[in-house]
Amino acid sequence: MPKKTKLVNSKGIRTDGRKIDELRPVKLEVGILSNADGSAYIEQGKNKILAAVYGPGEVHPRHLALPDRALLRCRYHMAPFSVQERKSPAPSRREVELSKVIREALQPAIFLERFPRTSIELFIEVLQADGGTRCAGVTVASLALADAGIPMRDLVVACAAGKADGHIVVDLNDIEDKEGEADVPVAYMPNFDAVSLLQMDGILTIEEFEQAISLALDGCRKIYALQKEALKAKYQAIKEEVEGAEEE
């Protein structure tokens, strides 16, 4: 059997130098694509993910249109060069599953009922993956939806926690995800204190599970603050541009 990596050392430090309750550095940018109705970009550790939104618009094929609300469509896709071993560009079972769970995590936050018979299309492109892409995908997608001006009850933010070398840790990286004992991704709407995605891979005791949820929610609250800053930054830049033009 291959030798297992030491994921947390005797000082409680992880493979990438983080403490057990420390998030990876998160960088968020809103409105970076000119052709989509809304877009956003996230770097979380080594993850690099783009999200783009079109809509609300016409539904094709038309028979899929819903009489009382918009149809939310979501495609999570990993670029062939996003992982160490070239990934086929065709959608894998995993990508089909993640497209579904991400859609379901975002759906409760959107006022879909305001746009009957239309569709809102969401594209999530993973350019570089390092564990926790479904969570980073939810975080960046909700910013792209907000950027497209789609009315929402709250932003949705996601973060995972799990178990590595017997420690409950937050925001697992790729090696912790693969070699750790458990992974619990959580998506959260902080204003409603409501969870819209909860999955678990591996085995935890009830106490460990509660600790993991609590760490994941703390992580979500920290990333939520960054999401709001990223949204404001876009409008601040527009405001400064307009004021600059007026002065000329």
Ligand code: UDP
């Ligand atoms: N991964 C990979 N090749 C694949 C799919 C996944 O190397 O075809 C890696 C990738 O780094 C991903 C990690 O495995 O982030 C964990 O995948 P998982 O299904 O747990 O989803 P995630 O943690 O990204 O939400």
